[in-house]
Amino acid sequence: MHSLYDWFRRHRFAVDLVVMAVLWFVAVPLGLVNAGSGSGHLVGTFVFATALVVPLAWRRTRTVMAGAVIAAAAVLQWALxxxxxxxxxxxxLVLYALAAFAPRWASLCGLALAMLGAVMLVTRFFFNLTSTSLASMPYGAVLILTIWVLVLFSWTAGDLTRTKRLREQALEDRAHRLEIEAQHERELAASDERAHIAREMHDIVAxxxxxxxxxxxxARYAAAADPDVAPATLATIAETGRSSLQEMRRLLGVLRGGADASMRPLPGLADLDGLLLGIRAAxxxxxxxxxxxxRRTLPPGAELTAYRVVQEGLTNVMKHAGPNVTAAVQLHWAARGLEVSVRDDGRGASASFADTAPLPAHDAGPSPSPPRGSQPPLAGNGLRGMGERVKLYDGTLHAKPLAGGGFGIAAFIPYSET
Known part of the structure; x- marks a missing residue:
């Protein structure tokens, strides 16, 4: 039944054409039977019946045009x-169509013309004002009121159909907008999840x-002079590999939807000692x-962000700072949140990582929190990932060369106010 209704909605002209044809085959023969015996009456009846009925085929697709043609035919019928x-x-029928499908101005014009036409019809064919006595005037008034009731009924039914159609259209538009918004939300969620996975994979693997x-x-160079170095180095490599494998299994367990894997605790500030031990062993x-x-406890996600900032900063030192370098990690609990800085005295970084002003030197104490909203552009997957992590908690991240040489990363993670 629903599919049949949809077919009628999609093929409006075909349906109206069939209805018009049925009405023509009924109305025209009846009109010819009731017409006078002269050939002129038969021709006139046939012509006007056709002019009145045929435009109904366009009553929903070309409503104003159909109404104008039928109105012109009715006026000409009255004049002749x-x-x-x-x-x-x-x-x-066309008055109903005007109220249901035409613009509001056409609907109101059709109603006014039909009300006037009722008076013209009665005074022309049923009630002659010039030759009828005043005693018979109530009969004409009743006849006019009867036709007006029919006109108002047709127009009101069409207007109700119009209101229902507009309401259904509004609901369809709203459903369409909600579907588009839901699709955009799914795409944004998928993009956010991909970025989250990329950050986790980079932090673990890199x-x-x-x-x-x-x-x-x-170990390759030291083993030549001291073979006893190799076992300790291989043990560190094995321990690092096992730890990374556990982290990868945890991440893959979350991706597969494993409840046990997703409930395992994530690294936090309490795990920094273990991270620093591994770095020193390296x-x-x-x-x-x-x-x-x-002042208050950071949420687990914010602690994980601080942990990852330290981890990525020290990883960059190992990869880019060069030989014979030292690093310093500073955590400062300020009034508004946690300030994290990672500095080294290596060979610095390229200009693409530089900001407009250098960070203070190592002995300057904990760095002041960078101004909120002044996020500098960062390059590289690691720094980009750090910036995304910090931004999730309304924090800021600055990465730039130090004034006295080396490179520094400063992050600020505010408390989550509830």
Whole structure:
């Protein structure tokens, strides 16, 4: 039944054409039977019946045109004194169509013209004002009121159809907009999830591989002079590989929807000691200093972000700072949140990582939190990932060369106010 209704909606002209043809084959013969015996009456009845009924085929597709043609035919019928005929039923039908499908101005014009036409019809064919006594005037008034009731009924039914159609169209438009918005939300969620996975994969793989490569290169040269170095180095490589494998399994478990894997705790600030031990074992001297006291506890996601900032910063030191370099990690609990900085005294970075002003030197204490909303452009997957992580918690990240040499990363993660 629903598919049949949809077919009628899609093929409006075909349906109206069939209805018009049926009405023509009924109204025209009835009009010819009731017409006078003269050939002129038969021709006039046939012509006007056709002119009144045929435009109904366009009552929904070309509503204003159909209404104008039928109105012109009805006025001409009145002017030539052609007697009313069954085909005149096209007038209330097209009035319904004007109220339902035409613009509002055409609907109101059709109503006014039909009301006037009722008076013209009665006074022309049923009630002659010049030759009828005043006693019979109530009969004419009743006749006019009866036709007006028919006209108002047709127009009101069409207007109700119009209101229902506009309401259905509004609901369809709203459903379409909601579907588009839902599709956009799904696309944004998928894009956000891909970015999250990319950040996690980079943080896990890049850090672990950097440690492994550093250890392997160091062991290759040191083993020639001291063979006892190789077992300890291989043990560090194995431990780093196992830790990275566990992190990869946790991430893949979350992607597969495993409840056990998703409930495993993520790294936080309490795990920084283990991270620094691994970095020192890889051959990078690194110091860590914590100042201030936390006004409130950071959420687990914010702690993970701070952990990843330190991890990525030290990984970049191992990859880019060069030999004989030292690093310093500073955590400062300020009034508005946590300030994290990672500095090294290596060979710095390219100009693409530079900002307009250098960070203070190592001995300047914890860096002040960068102004909110002044995020500098960052390059590289690691720095880009750090910037995305920090931005999720309304924080800021600055990465730039230091005034006295080396490179520094400063991140600010505010408290999550509830």
């Amino acid at each position: 004194a052609v007697q009313p005929m069954p085909a005149d039923v096209a007038v209330p 850090h672990s591989l950097s440690v492994i490569i550093t250890q392997a290169d160091g 051959g990078l001297p690194v110091s860590c200093e914590t100042t201030g006291s936390a």
